[in-house]
């Protein structure tokens with residue numbers, strides 16, 4: 044279980060990115076974090092794994108107070124948090140298998156990491172995970188020979204090879220087409236259920252969040268302004284999170300019109316388009 048209490052982040056520039064965030068994520072729960080650009084979503088995720096230092100407050104993962112850790116203890120705690128990225132963060136010239144195994148880099152000794160020699164159990168588990176994420180035939184392919192969806196599957200397998208207690212997921216579908224996006228969200232959801240893994244998924248696509256998350260938290264200007272079940276996310280709540288907009292679907296009489304609108308908007312096109320298309324069916 045992850046617990047954030049009164050977490051505040053103020054950047055040296057003076058930007059107050061998070062203010063007094065209180066949040067508890069039980070094991071096995073998939074929480075989507077939505078909100079407009081600049082609301083603080085990435086900052087929140089990065090405070091949890093301490094890529095960003097919170098200015099004040101407490102962040103506990105199980106019995107461990109993460110904000111007090113440094114050095115080796117912090118590295119150990121980070122291993123308990125698998126990270127999945129929008130741009131996959133794979134090493135292009137390495138194979139799929141090598142990329143997945145790199146999830147264990149922090150756990151094997153220096154020479155093994157240096158020589159990329161992994162223990163047999165890590166290799167067996169990597170095979171198993173690649174099978175589970177649907178890539179058993181791509182093991183020897185170079186990462187740069189894969190499609191975006193396949194790359195994200197590798198990223199997911201790599202995160203799981205760490206055997207984490209928690210997944211931190213930053214815009215996992217932002218570079219993917221709508222069908223692949225749904226497949227990836229479904230996969231993350233299934234894996235969280237199978238492994239009793241909690242996940243925080245930073246996502247702009249409200250329809251995807253609605254369909255695949257157990258819970259949605261809405262951030263606005265660094266504060267949580269909505270925290271509840273996906274069904275409770277109505278037009279009024281969307282206005283609270285994103286600001287005034289006609290969220291009713293009657294505005295969108297054709298998908299084409301919706302797509303035109305979305306492509307001409309500079310902010311959160313995925314959010315607008317997903318709402319327009321009524322989300323996933």
Ligand SMILES: Nc1ncnc2c1ncn2[C@@H]1O[C@H](COP(=O)(O)OP(=O)(O)OP(=O)(O)O)[C@@H](O)[C@H]1O
Nearest residue numbers: 054056058060078079080081082083084085086087
């Ligand atoms: N390294 C930084 N230095 C100074 N200010 C920052 C830094 N990173 C983020 N901020 C500021 O903190 C606030 C929150 O930014 P953050 O990136 O967490 O928002 P976000 O909700 O993830 O946005 P997006 O959806 O566009 O990724 C913004 O005002 C941003 O300008």
